[in-house]
Amino acid sequence: MSDKVLDLLHKAELRITKSRREVLETLVQSGDQAISSNDIEHLVRGIDRITLYRILKTFEESGLIHSVADGTGKTKYALCSHECNGGEHHDDHLHFYCRICETTTCLEKVQLPPVRLPSDYLVEEKRFVIAGVCKDCH
Amino acid sequence: MSDKVLDLLHKAELRITKSRREVLETLVQSGDQAISSNDIEHLVRGIDRITLYRILKTFEESGLIHSVADGTGKTKYALCSHECNGGEHHDDHLHFYCRICETTTCLEKVQLPPVRLPSDYLVEEKRFVIAGVCKDCH
């Protein structure tokens, strides 16, 4: 159990519980690979499914993690990199979904292309998913 | 019931049935507004939910419609504009999700920004959703 996990929970002003530590540790281990609620359920043995949903919701609202709708119908979660906090996320990075290994990866290094919408649209969030075959699968 | 609907079904080499005509008509009426299976269920009175799922799957596989994962957890569907056909879709356009009126719109006129991924990724599909407030809601 890394210090990073306790640090993150403290900074988010969340109570430290066994479940929260284990779920967050799992997400830290997963790195830039986004994982589903179901994945976490299997990785954290004994965790209650409903509690897990609530933990993920809390983490997301606290700016610890962000969710990705990658088109598979299963919401994926990954750690936020830096300046995300309650209510305000800054995770406008690309996500890549590989149809072979079925993984979803945060591509924070790839620069997000600028989008020019008509000025009467208020842009709040960019959800960009590229689907295809990842570097390990071809 | 427009001729367009019968035309589309013919070109897709699909059998003409009451349900297919009504579902496709609904999608034509909806224009660039993407709608959910649940929406269609309420607009086409009497249609069976399971049949509807199968029709939507068939339409998508035939290149008549495309689906959008807008982040709401509900898959939305909209007509394909032109050269989509069995297996090969060409709907790499932006989608806008308005958090006020909760509508999802195809923005075919907005030019898609180019994305430069590391060359070892094989890009097959771009799923770009912008979330915010639409022109009618602010």
Place this chain on the structure above:
DNA sequence: CACAAAGATGCAACATTGTTGCAAAAATAA
């Protein structure tokens, strides 16, 4: 440390989305 207050968990019950198998009905071909 002990205690109280606030918050998190675990369980049941439920809602929604989506899939599969199969018999009956409808559409098309002969």
Place this chain on the structure above:
DNA sequence: TTATTTTTGCAACAATGTTGCATCTTTGTG
């Protein structure tokens, strides 16, 4: 019209996600 092929409608099921409520845990205070 009749035969063949597809589609439909229903039941049954699976997966994801939400809500209410009692119980347990965490944390702040004396």
